[in-house]
Amino acid sequence: MAYNLLKGKRGIITGALDxxxxxxxxxxxxxxEGATFVLTNAPIAMRMGEINKLAEExxxxxxxxxxxxxxxxxxxxxxxxEVLGGKIDFVLHSIGMSVNIRxxxxxxxxxxxxxxxxxxxxxxSFHKMLAVAKKLDxxxxxxxxxxxxxMAAQRTYPFYTDMADIKAMLESIARSFGYYYGLDKKVRVNxxxxxxxxxxxxxxxxxxxxxYSFAEAISPLGNADAESCADxxxxxFSDLTRMVTMQNLFHDGGYSSTGVSVEVMQKLDAANNx
Ligand SMILES: NC(=O)c1ccc[n+]([C@@H]2O[C@H](COP(=O)([O-])OP(=O)(O)OC[C@H]3O[C@@H](n4cnc5c(N)ncnc54)[C@H](O)[C@@H]3O)[C@@H](O)[C@H]2O)c1
Numbered sequence: 001m002a003y004n005l006l007k008g009k010r011g012i013i014t015g016a017l018d019x020x021x022x023x024x025x026x027x028x029x030x031x032x033e034g035a036t037f038v039l040t041n042a043p044i045a046m047r048m049g050e051i052n053k054l055a056e057e058x059x060x061x062x063x064x065x066x067x068x069x070x071x072x073x074x075x076x077x078x079x080x081x082e083v084l085g086g087k088i089d090f091v092l093h094s095i096g097m098s099v100n101i102r103x104x105x106x107x108x109x110x111x112x113x114x115x116x117x118x119x120x121x122x123x124x125s126f127h128k129m130l131a132v133a134k135k136l137d138x139x140x141x142x143x144x145x146x147x148x149x150x151m152a153a154q155r156t157y158p159f160y161t162d163m164a165d166i167k168a169m170l171e172s173i174a175r176s177f178g179y180y181y182g183l184d185k186k187v188r189v190n191x192x193x194x195x196x197x198x199x200x201x202x203x204x205x206x207x208x209x210x211x212y213s214f215a216e217a218i219s220p221l222g223n224a225d226a227e228s229c230a231d232x233x234x235x236x237f238s239d240l241t242r243m244v245t246m247q248n249l250f251h252d253g254g255y256s257s258t259g260v261s262v263e264v265m266q267k268l269d270a271a272n273n274x
Contacts, residue, residue: 006090010037011030029231122167195224
């Protein structure tokens with residue numbers, strides 16, 4: 001059911017790689033809620049061509065941009081305002097990549113060039129997207145910027161390796177930039193900490209299947225899927241959350257507040273033959 005929550009709003013949505021991407025679902029929901037937006041992704045990701053289907057479905061223009069490039073981001077905001085006919089109301093940062101994870105390098109043996117690349121792509125890009133927007137004064141007062149994160153920023157998950165530190169930085173940027181952007185332009189900046197979700201980036205983490213099942217067994221509501229994450233992000237883009245900023249918001253079916261569940265205890269009992 002749609003509520004017209006984003007009627008008349010203009011947005012920029014990063015990170016829709018394929019139909020499993022969280023950003024893909026967010027774009028579909030934003031469209032249903034009356035928003036107009038541009039889609040963007042790294043030029044290399046465009047080669048897969050999947051994003052064209054989403055652009056067609058949502059009547060959106062695609063503007064390629066490597067989120068680590070100030071030049072690309074400047075072009076993105078400039079063109080987006082031209083295409084959409086005015087300043088931007090919401091921005092989704094849905095970008096994550098770790099070469100150390102891709103190459104299965106353990107945390108205590110990290111390659112620092114890969115680490116630096118991961119920071120640039122997955123966290124510093126958030127700062128760059130905010131800084132370029134602010135410099136160009138591209139976001140309307142009351143606008144909303146959301147980045148996606150994971151709870152490894154607060155607790156240790158061995159296989160999440162350098163992305164844990166990178167997500168901690170991403171969440172810190174939301175707080176720090178949220179202060180400055182809020183003071184100057186009343187623009188809100190938040191991160192949404194999402195349950196494990198079966199996407200290209202998610203399933204690339206070693207042991208993802210077990211992690212997914214564990215979180216499912218711990219969370220009283222079960223894992224939050226990409227579609228419900230999209231619903232939550234729509235509320236954050238809407239005026240209903242106009243006083244929410246500088247927050248890391250858990251969207252995880254209660255996982256982050258649960259110590260252990262009866263289900264997990266029973267499984268351990270069964271495994272130990274107690
Ligand atoms: N899947 C999960 O379990 C999960 C859980 C919590 C948070 N997240 C976060 O959600 C976000 C989206 O990931 P997803 O799970 O939808 O996976 P995904 O693989 O579909 O999306 C990641 C996106 O990042 C884009 N990207 C990579 N490098 C880029 C660059 N230089 N410039 C621009 N874009 C670039 C990719 O092309 C891709 O579209 C990420 O920040 C991820 O860490 C995912």
